[in-house]
Amino acid sequence: MEDCIFCKIIKGEIPSTKVYEDEEILGFKDINPAAPIHILVIPKKHIKSLVELEKEDEILIGKIYTVINKIAKDQGVKEKGYRVIVNCGKDGGQEVGHLHFHLLAGKPLGEKIV
Ligand code: AMP
Ligand code: ZN
Numbered sequence: 001m002e003d004c005i006f007c008k009i010i011k012g013e014i015p016s017t018k019v020y021e022d023e024e025i026l027g028f029k030d031i032n033p034a035a036p037i038h039i040l041v042i043p044k045k046h047i048k049s050l051v052e053l054e055k056e057d058e059i060l061i062g063k064i065y066t067v068i069n070k071i072a073k074d075q076g077v078k079e080k081g082y083r084v085i086v087n088c089g090k091d092g093g094q095e096v097g098h099l100h101f102h103l104l105a106g107k108p109l110g111e112k113i114v
C-alpha cells in the first residue's frame with residue numbers, strides 16, 4: 001500500500017490532474033491517454049483489484065459508476081457515449097495494483113472485444 005502510486009496520488013505525493021474528488025472517490029486524467037478523454041476513477045480505499053472486492057465495498061462500487069456518469073457529463077460526452085474498462089489481474093492486463101476504472105471517450109472507440 002505504501003508503494004502504491006495511486007495511493008500516493010490520493011495523498012498528493014504524486015501530482016495528478018484531478019477532475020473529481022469526494023471523501024471516497026477520486027477521478028484524474030490518465031498520464032498516457034488512449035483516447036481524447038481518458039480519466040481514471042478510483043476508490044480512495046486501497047483495493048488491489050476486482051478480485052479483492054468485499055461485500056462491504058458494494059455500495060462504494062455503485063457510487064463509482066454514478067461518479068463516472070457525472071464526470072462524463074462534466075466532460076461533455078454523456079450524450080455521445082463512453083466506455084468503461086476495468087483491467088483485472090495478469091490476463092486482464094492490470095498494471096497498477098489499486099482498483100481503477102478507465103473512462104474513455106471523445107472519439108469512436110473502435111473494435112469491441114465483447
Ligand atoms: P492498467 O493497465 O489498467 O493497470 O492501467 C493503469 C493506468 O494508469 C495506465 O493507463 C497508465 O497510463 C496510468 N497511470 C500510471 N501512472 C499514472 C500516473 N502517475 N498518473 C496518471 N495515470 C497513470
Ligand atoms: Zn493504493
